[in-house]
Amino acid sequence: MIKGKIFQSLSGFYDVHADGKVYRTRARGNFRKRKITPLVGDDVEFQIEDGDKGYILRMLPRKNSLVRPPIANIDQAIVATAATQPEFSSNLLDRQLIALEISHIKPIIYFTKTDLLSTAQRDQLQTVAMGYQAIPYDVIFPEQAFDDSSLDELQTLLAGKENVIMGQTGAGKSTLLNHLAPELNLKTGEISAALNRGKHTTRKVALLQVGTGLIADTPGFSSYDTLDIDYRDLANYFPEFKRASVKCRFRGCVHVNEPDCEVKREVSDGIIMESRYTNYLQLYTDIKNRKPNYKK
Ligand SMILES: Nc1nc2c(ncn2[C@@H]2O[C@H](COP(=O)(O)OP(=O)(O)OP(=O)(O)O)[C@@H](O)[C@H]2O)c(=O)[nH]1
Numbered sequence: 001m002i003k004g005k006i007f008q009s010l011s012g013f014y015d016v017h018a019d020g021k022v023y024r025t026r027a028r029g030n031f032r033k034r035k036i037t038p039l040v041g042d043d044v045e046f047q048i049e050d051g052d053k054g055y056i057l058r059m060l061p062r063k064n065s066l067v068r069p070p071i072a073n074i075d076q077a078i079v080a081t082a083a084t085q086p087e088f089s090s091n092l093l094d095r096q097l098i099a100l101e102i103s104h105i106k107p108i109i110y111f112t113k114t115d116l117l118s119t120a121q122r123d124q125l126q127t128v129a130m131g132y133q134a135i136p137y138d139v140i141f142p143e144q145a146f147d148d149s150s151l152d153e154l155q156t157l158l159a160g161k162e163n164v165i166m167g168q169t170g171a172g173k174s175t176l177l178n179h180l181a182p183e184l185n186l187k188t189g190e191i192s193a194a195l196n197r198g199k200h201t202t203r204k205v206a207l208l209q210v211g212t213g214l215i216a217d218t219p220g221f222s223s224y225d226t227l228d229i230d231y232r233d234l235a236n237y238f239p240e241f242k243r244a245s246v247k248c249r250f251r252g253c254v255h256v257n258e259p260d261c262e263v264k265r266e267v268s269d270g271i272i273m274e275s276r277y278t279n280y281l282q283l284y285t286d287i288k289n290r291k292p293n294y295k296k
């Protein structure tokens, strides 16, 4: 029995890397019966059957896992955020950040297509980027598309870690990875009018070696599923709200109607970004109003 890591999953086969070799494995029937699906990033024990084939016997405990993209044991996520084409959405960005906070995965916000902005648009979005940096999140806002200093900064953050790259379809995930590691030669897609219907160039989830780090390139997605949390916990996934909330008058303040709420005070003082608070209220209402039979 050998220990390895699943690097790729395709049509029921799992490519496991172990001791510098790649084995094509299948999961045994008992996984299917117990409804356990191995994910890319899972550490597994497997048995070699013949040569480079084998079957997975056991999955080792997971540090974390994401549903979209389906992947396990991730340290960090590059959130590829289009400055335009598709248009920047703070709502989408915040939803991605919350999903990562819930899974204890550190976000790195990387703005793509900043080269397509006018000077005025650029100044405006750069202010937004600085707001996220103040939360604090790692934010990379390239002066020029794929300039050396942005790529170096990203490489440094990725080194030695298991990373995932996420972002809307067409955000530029594959293009960014090709700049980080040209030898990958990933296929990229032309943005078309079909964008809204979801044109996915990347179809499978796979871990790629980039410098000393691993990155999972994943199929793009258009929106997140409903977040599987209690509405009273939502503010915990906004780091700056969590920081401020120790000064709210009421313990368990959800920062909506309570008096003496520090979060609301910091929003009106311009310390907390107004867009973050608006997105919070919208999500709070959505989660609170969803059907009671929703699991959880
Ligand atoms: N001008 C400009 N174009 C970019 C940039 N990044 C990506 N693009 C273009 O945007 C289009 C989509 O890029 P992809 O890398 O295929 O996007 P993706 O996020 O991998 O898309 P999916 O695989 O569908 O999820 C391609 O035509 C790229 O050439 C950028 O920084 N500037």
Ligand SMILES: [Zn+2]
Residues within 6 Å of the ligand: 245, 248, 249, 253, 254, 255, 256, 258, 260, 261, 262, 263, 264
């Ligand atoms: Zn409060």
